Amino acid sequence: xxxxxxxxxxxxxxNRHVGLSLAGIEMAHEDQAVAVLPWVxxxxxxxxxxxxxxxxxxxxxxxRAA
Numbered sequence: 001x002x003x004x005x006x007x008x009x010x011x012x013x014x015n016r017h018v019g020l021s022l023a024g025i026e027m028a029h030e031d032q033a034v035a036v037l038p039w040v041x042x043x044x045x046x047x048x049x050x051x052x053x054x055x056x057x058x059x060x061x062x063x064r065a066a
Contacts, residue, residue, distance in 0.1 A: 016058060
């Protein structure tokens with residue numbers, strides 16, 4: 001069985017995470033084949049950097065003018 005992205009649109013981030021988009025795919029099992037959409041760059045499952053607490057903890061690299 002081939003899994004395809006059928007869920008909501010990806011989360012698209014701004015501000016300190018501009019350019020980051022994350023989307024989830026539900027699969028019946030870990031080895032299920034997945035139809036990857038053209039805008040998908042790589043799989044990040046298991047990458048702790050993509051979890052909400054880690055995203056919130058990232059300091060902005062952009063300094064505001066005083």
